[in-house]
Amino acid sequence: MSATDHTEYLELPITGMTCASCANRIERKLNKLDGVAASVNYATEKATVDYDPAAVAPDDLLGAVKAAGYQAVLPTSEGEVPGEDEQPEADETAPLRQRLVFSAALSLPVLLLSMVPALQFDNWQWLALNLATPVVLWGAWPFHRAAWANLRHGAATMDTLISLGVLAAWVWSLYALFLGDAGMQGMRMEFDLTPARGEGAGHIYLEVAAVLTTFLLAGRYFEARAKRRAGAALKALLELGAKDVAVLDPSGVERRLPIEQLQVGARFVVRPGEKIATDGVVEEGSSALDMSMLTGESMPVEVSPGSEVAGATINAGGRLVVCATKVGADTALAQIAKLVTEAQSGKAPVQRLADRVSGVFVPVVIALSLATLAFWLASGEGATFAFTAAVAVLIIACPCALGLATPTALMVGTGRGSQLGLLIKGPEILESTRRVDTVVLDKTGTITTGKMSLVDITVADGVGRADALRLVGALEHASEHPIAQAIGKAAEAEHGTQAPVERFVNRDGLGVEGVVDGHALVVGRPALLADQGMQLTPELEGARRAAEARGQTAIAAGWDGQPRAICVVADTVKPTSAEAVASLRRLGLRPVLLTGDNETTAKAVAAEVGIEEVVAEVLPSEKAHVIERLQTEGRVVAMVGDGVNDAPALAQADLGLSIGTGTDVAIEASDLTLVSGDLRAAADAIRLSRATLRNIKQNLGWAFGYNIAALPLAAMGLLNPLIAGLAMAFSSVSVVTNALLLRRFRSERHRPGASQTPALR
Numbered sequence: 001m002s003a004t005d006h007t008e009y010l011e012l013p014i015t016g017m018t019c020a021s022c023a024n025r026i027e028r029k030l031n032k033l034d035g036v037a038a039s040v041n042y043a044t045e046k047a048t049v050d051y052d053p054a055a056v057a058p059d060d061l062l063g064a065v066k067a068a069g070y071q072a073v074l075p076t077s078e079g080e081v082p083g084e085d086e087q088p089e090a091d092e093t094a095p096l097r098q099r100l101v102f103s104a105a106l107s108l109p110v111l112l113l114s115m116v117p118a119l120q121f122d123n124w125q126w127l128a129l130n131l132a133t134p135v136v137l138w139g140a141w142p143f144h145r146a147a148w149a150n151l152r153h154g155a156a157t158m159d160t161l162i163s164l165g166v167l168a169a170w171v172w173s174l175y176a177l178f179l180g181d182a183g184m185q186g187m188r189m190e191f192d193l194t195p196a197r198g199e200g201a202g203h204i205y206l207e208v209a210a211v212l213t214t215f216l217l218a219g220r221y222f223e224a225r226a227k228r229r230a231g232a233a234l235k236a237l238l239e240l241g242a243k244d245v246a247v248l249d250p251s252g253v254e255r256r257l258p259i260e261q262l263q264v265g266a267r268f269v270v271r272p273g274e275k276i277a278t279d280g281v282v283e284e285g286s287s288a289l290d291m292s293m294l295t296g297e298s299m300p301v302e303v304s305p306g307s308e309v310a311g312a313t314i315n316a317g318g319r320l321v322v323c324a325t326k327v328g329a330d331t332a333l334a335q336i337a338k339l340v341t342e343a344q345s346g347k348a349p350v351q352r353l354a355d356r357v358s359g360v361f362v363p364v365v366i367a368l369s370l371a372t373l374a375f376w377l378a379s380g381e382g383a384t385f386a387f388t389a390a391v392a393v394l395i396i397a398c399p400c401a402l403g404l405a406t407p408t409a410l411m412v413g414t415g416r417g418s419q420l421g422l423l424i425k426g427p428e429i430l431e432s433t434r435r436v437d438t439v440v441l442d443k444t445g446t447i448t449t450g451k452m453s454l455v456d457i458t459v460a461d462g463v464g465r466a467d468a469l470r471l472v473g474a475l476e477h478a479s480e481h482p483i484a485q486a487i488g489k490a491a492e493a494e495h496g497t498q499a500p501v502e503r504f505v506n507r508d509g510l511g512v513e514g515v516v517d518g519h520a521l522v523v524g525r526p527a528l529l530a531d532q533g534m535q536l537t538p539e540l541e542g543a544r545r546a547a548e549a550r551g552q553t554a555i556a557a558g559w560d561g562q563p564r565a566i567c568v569v570a571d572t573v574k575p576t577s578a579e580a581v582a583s584l585r586r587l588g589l590r591p592v593l594l595t596g597d598n599e600t601t602a603k604a605v606a607a608e609v610g611i612e613e614v615v616a617e618v619l620p621s622e623k624a625h626v627i628e629r630l631q632t633e634g635r636v637v638a639m640v641g642d643g644v645n646d647a648p649a650l651a652q653a654d655l656g657l658s659i660g661t662g663t664d665v666a667i668e669a670s671d672l673t674l675v676s677g678d679l680r681a682a683a684d685a686i687r688l689s690r691a692t693l694r695n696i697k698q699n700l701g702w703a704f705g706y707n708i709a710a711l712p713l714a715a716m717g718l719l720n721p722l723i724a725g726l727a728m729a730f731s732s733v734s735v736v737t738n739a740l741l742l743r744r745f746r747s748e749r750h751r752p753g754a755s756q757t758p759a760l761r
Helices: 020-031 058-067 090-115 124-139 141-152 158-178 206-230 232-238 332-345 349-378 383-396 399-419 429-435 443-447 465-477 482-495 526-531 538-549 577-586 599-609 620-632 644-652 664-669 680-715 721-744
Strands: 008-015 036-041 046-051 244-248 254-258 267-270 280-284 287-290 301-303 320-324 422-424 438-442 448-459 501-507 511-516 519-524 553-559 562-573 590-594 613-615 637-641 655-659 672-674
Touching: 008 058, 020 036, 020 046, 020 058, 046 058, 090 124, 090 141, 090 206, 124 141, 124 158, 124 206, 141 158, 141 206, 158 206, 158 349, 158 383, 206 721, 349 383, 349 680, 383 680, 383 721, 399 422, 399 680, 399 721, 422 680, 429 655, 429 680, 438 443, 438 620, 438 644, 443 448, 443 590, 443 599, 443 637, 448 465, 448 482, 448 538, 465 482, 465 501, 465 511, 465 519, 465 553, 465 562, 482 553, 482 562, 519 526, 526 553, 538 553, 538 562, 562 599, 577 590, 577 599, 577 680, 590 599, 590 620, 599 613, 620 637, 620 644, 637 644, 644 655, 672 680, 680 721
Parallel strands: 438 590, 438 637, 590 613, 637 655, 655 672
Antiparallel strands: 008 046, 036 046, 244 254, 244 267, 267 320, 280 320, 287 301, 422 672, 448 562, 501 511, 511 519, 519 553, 553 562
């Protein structure tokens, strides 16, 4: 970058691209501008540009695209292209379909006349000429138009090869009909899959020109349809949001407004079955939300006053009143869409070779075609054979498959990930998932829920468990301490409304005292009870020691001068964490538990979920150093975390995975975001990333292999141009079709028998 260190990001939709060579030309033009770093994606038909506003203006970017022979438009302030939403899906494919139907209808009789001698009447070739000419001139017009536009800018693309091939076959046929033997005689010819050797200018290739055009139109039509399907997941994601909202004015009257007019701080109503209009906090009502569009989880999530909710999730229960906290581009849905879009627009390292090849592909093919023509003419073969081999070389070449191999797989893979609550930040992440051999897991909020809860109560002889929880819970409910709140919430869930507390006293660092239902209670450390003459009985002392040995917190409770109960509180392990660790092991990863908690607690949690390697009592600032140490041992490390203190470690790791229920800082520092709080999504994310990378390599292998095998065959004169055209069209369609197989990817969370738990928010 020049001029300043400040850069801005812009995404430009590009029109007019027909192959990977087009994308490479535009990219080179943009990158020649001062202060510009651009990447052009043929599959998404967009240019992503980082530019220095002090050195170049957005209009200069548009000018560079236009100078390359294409068109671009600037997005609006909201990041959308004017009129983009109004363009129906058929806009791109309808003209192609019309040309395809027209060309096929005229080409079929030309092909039959050429193939079947019994149908060849006197002067049949003139009828074939009349049928083929509209196909060559109108049906193939998109190829000719693009070739001419590129020629004016001194460039050649795939359309140049197609246009040259089709016109060459047609012009040769005209020559043969008007000046050669084919026009002088009512000759009968048979269709052959290989060029005829030793012939003069008598053979006509009208069926090649017409049917080739039809094949290529069909290939481009199905390719366009497949590309639309490849981006369908992102399009569906962008359309998930609500279109209008019922806003409450200060007097409590509802007004239905377009979603664009909703402001932060506004209160709005969400009825059962409606979508949450935007991110916010519930002020009134309780309900269950279908959050599957965000988390990929089918289990509804209960919300009540104080709960955070995300826009586009569906209210499956009661009426809610929500206060908007984020609108527009700041919402969770918009951020997810932005991440997916950026991931689809980038380029994986594996694509660089394909880009270099496709950038020089067309000139090389034209040179090879001319060399083929010259070689066969010089070797004494007839002009017909030499010409046919040269045309086959032009037609068989296909840089489109190379250009589509990576971006199409990325479109489908990242789109499928967004449906499952897995966000891949960029294509370069895919390479990291292949190499990872160690996964480091944060404990609190990742393996565990991150929230304290009551897990056990041990009571003295003659004391009922329900009575103990009712009395202790009422007293603890009056305290703000997280451990006290955990006990209070458990009591409230079991008994409902809490009994009133009198003479409440908070003993800092020790516990609380108060009177509930006439009983004088003391709850807290055993030392607090001992100060008031209440020594724990052997049974209660044993329960306390056992809890602390498991890394849990034991709270003693006594009333009326006697020790009565031990309440055990702990940060509980998520129900799916053990299954998640097992899934990570099946992927060949070695799990490590990393936590700042004490070693006893850490080892207890690790044993519960099946982790053998534990690094405990680590300060937040030291977590990144632990990752670095593992890397110096030769390990390729993935880190899974959710908190602010995990951000340095997530950034240090070769692959960072953040729990989407965690902090924005952690999510920003990571490479993959798991929108749900389910750790099993980590294994799904790695599996999906590896599957996407594998799909890309399959596509590139097919694209390279096809061209490496096909070009020599064509140059040797072993392929009829018709077969070459069919193979070329098939190569692009097959690459896109293979990428679409990623839509079948299934999450292990959703397989039969997998446990389903609500995602934490």
